[in-house]
Amino acid sequence: MKRSVPLASAVLWLAMPVHAAQIVTPAQASVSASSGGVITFSPVYTVSTPQDGTVTGLGIRIHFNSSALQFNGVSKRFAYGLLPAGDVSTDTENYDADATTDKYFILPWVDVSGQWPGGSELPLTLASVSFTAKAGFTGSTMIRVSASGTVDGAAFQTTPMTVSVATGNASLKLKGFLQGAYNSTDGQMRDSLRNAGLLPLAQPYGYLGHQGAETTTATLLNTTGVDAPVDWVLVELRDKANASNRLAAKAALLQSDGDVVDAATGSSTLTFADTAPGSYYVALRHRNHLGVMTASPPSLTTTPVLVDFTASATALYGADIRAQQGSTRLLPAGDASLDNKLIAAGPDNDKNAILAIVLADPANTGPHTNFQSAGYQFTDQNMDGKTLYSGPDNDVNGLLGNILLAPGNSTNSTNYILPGSLPQ
Ligand SMILES: [Ca+2]
Numbered sequence: 001m002k003r004s005v006p007l008a009s010a011v012l013w014l015a016m017p018v019h020a021a022q023i024v025t026p027a028q029a030s031v032s033a034s035s036g037g038v039i040t041f042s043p044v045y046t047v048s049t050p051q052d053g054t055v056t057g058l059g060i061r062i063h064f065n066s067s068a069l070q071f072n073g074v075s076k077r078f079a080y081g082l083l084p085a086g087d088v089s090t091d092t093e094n095y096d097a098d099a100t101t102d103k104y105f106i107l108p109w110v111d112v113s114g115q116w117p118g119g120s121e122l123p124l125t126l127a128s129v130s131f132t133a134k135a136g137f138t139g140s141t142m143i144r145v146s147a148s149g150t151v152d153g154a155a156f157q158t159t160p161m162t163v164s165v166a167t168g169n170a171s172l173k174l175k176g177f178l179q180g181a182y183n184s185t186d187g188q189m190r191d192s193l194r195n196a197g198l199l200p201l202a203q204p205y206g207y208l209g210h211q212g213a214e215t216t217t218a219t220l221l222n223t224t225g226v227d228a229p230v231d232w233v234l235v236e237l238r239d240k241a242n243a244s245n246r247l248a249a250k251a252a253l254l255q256s257d258g259d260v261v262d263a264a265t266g267s268s269t270l271t272f273a274d275t276a277p278g279s280y281y282v283a284l285r286h287r288n289h290l291g292v293m294t295a296s297p298p299s300l301t302t303t304p305v306l307v308d309f310t311a312s313a314t315a316l317y318g319a320d321i322r323a324q325q326g327s328t329r330l331l332p333a334g335d336a337s338l339d340n341k342l343i344a345a346g347p348d349n350d351k352n353a354i355l356a357i358v359l360a361d362p363a364n365t366g367p368h369t370n371f372q373s374a375g376y377q378f379t380d381q382n383m384d385g386k387t388l389y390s391g392p393d394n395d396v397n398g399l400l401g402n403i404l405l406a407p408g409n410s411t412n413s414t415n416y417i418l419p420g421s422l423p424q
């Protein structure tokens with residue numbers, strides 16, 4: 001909030017060389033980068049309490065290690081009172097008290113009419129500074145800020161950004177079971193969609209905002225046995241600082257034995273091109289099952305670690321909404337309406353979504369509620385290639401079971417809502 005003061009006090013206030021501290025912090029405290037990759041440093045400006053509209057400009061130095069990072073330039077600079085950026089200089093005086101940061105450049109702003117942002121205009125991103133991690137450098141390096149000039153009397157506070165640079169890309173191995181396709185007798189998933197020729201060659205997750213060009217091959221789709229493709233899944237890497245923020249995604253094939261494999265090669269190592277080694281939450285999503293995500297962000301390097309969502313010991317982010325089959329865990333089926341919730345009765349329920357597809361099938365001339373609607377559809381909860389609302393092997397009973405057996409449904413009520421635990 002902008003400081004509001006009576007006129008007499010304001011005159012006194014302006015006369016006194018006392019200001020709130022000026023603070024510049026990076027938008028991200030740490031980033032991971034591939035060797036040769038681009039890093040963006042965004043200094044964010046604010047002032048300490050009391051927030052104070054009387055500060056009149058700022059000059060900052062951005063310090064970096066020139067053997068690790070190459071300075072590319074500055075964009076999106078806050079425009080008011082802007083002066084040209086300085087050239088890259090050698091940090092002989094070591095203004096930031098870090099001997100490893102040997103270079104700096106200055107970003108100055110002046111303010112002759114008292115319009116420098118304060119109060120509700122803060123925090124303010126001052127600029128977007130681009131660096132490239134130099135080929136040959138790996139490890140950790142810092143980008144720091146020091147003040148070349150603050151408003152008269154103002155203290156300056158800052159924190160650095162840690163840049164972790166590694167060669168190669170993040171990779172992992174992943175396992176999961178889909179309840180709808182799972183056969184508890186042999187502990188494998190049925191490959192009925194593949195067997196019926198219904199699995200598409202191209203990834204189907206455009207509706208989740210994934211525009212990847214992943215395709216598979218007729219050879220892989222002809223695989224039978226434990227490595228038979230059951231369906232496409234979507235694997236997401238999410239921001240360790242914000243679990244809702246997807247940083248990378250890869251559509252892949254899920255095999256009968258639970259392995260998630262590269263759709264093009266069949267490799268059980270999933271490598272995320274253009275994604276630096278680092279710590280990321282790992283999420284596994286499917287068209288009509290509730291998605292799951294790791295409770296914490298594992299470190300993903302070029303040596304793939306296994307994330308096994310079939311194991312009860314693998315902790316989930318949020319509530320553990322997985323279905324149970326002995327000690328095995330399964331992604332729960334039933335989200336025919338694609339809203340990340342399982343609902344069997346009442347508004348937006350998944351039963352109605354199933355019924356609607358059955359009744360809308362052009363071949364269902366009755367129409368009859370027990371019609372079998374063939375195809376690769378979200379409503380095919382048990383993944384047998386048909387959507388059934390009633391009768392043997394219908395797609396509703398699995399949903400009902402998940403609602404009635406949900407740990408939070410203490411009264412076994414059919415109108416209980418089971419929310420997904422994957423942050424949206
Ligand atoms: Ca330095």
Ligand SMILES: [Ca+2]
Nearest residue numbers: 227255257259
């Ligand atoms: Ca396998």
Ligand SMILES: [Ca+2]
Nearest residue numbers: 335337339341
């Ligand atoms: Ca739903």
Ligand SMILES: [Ca+2]
Nearest residue numbers: 380382384386
């Ligand atoms: Ca079905």
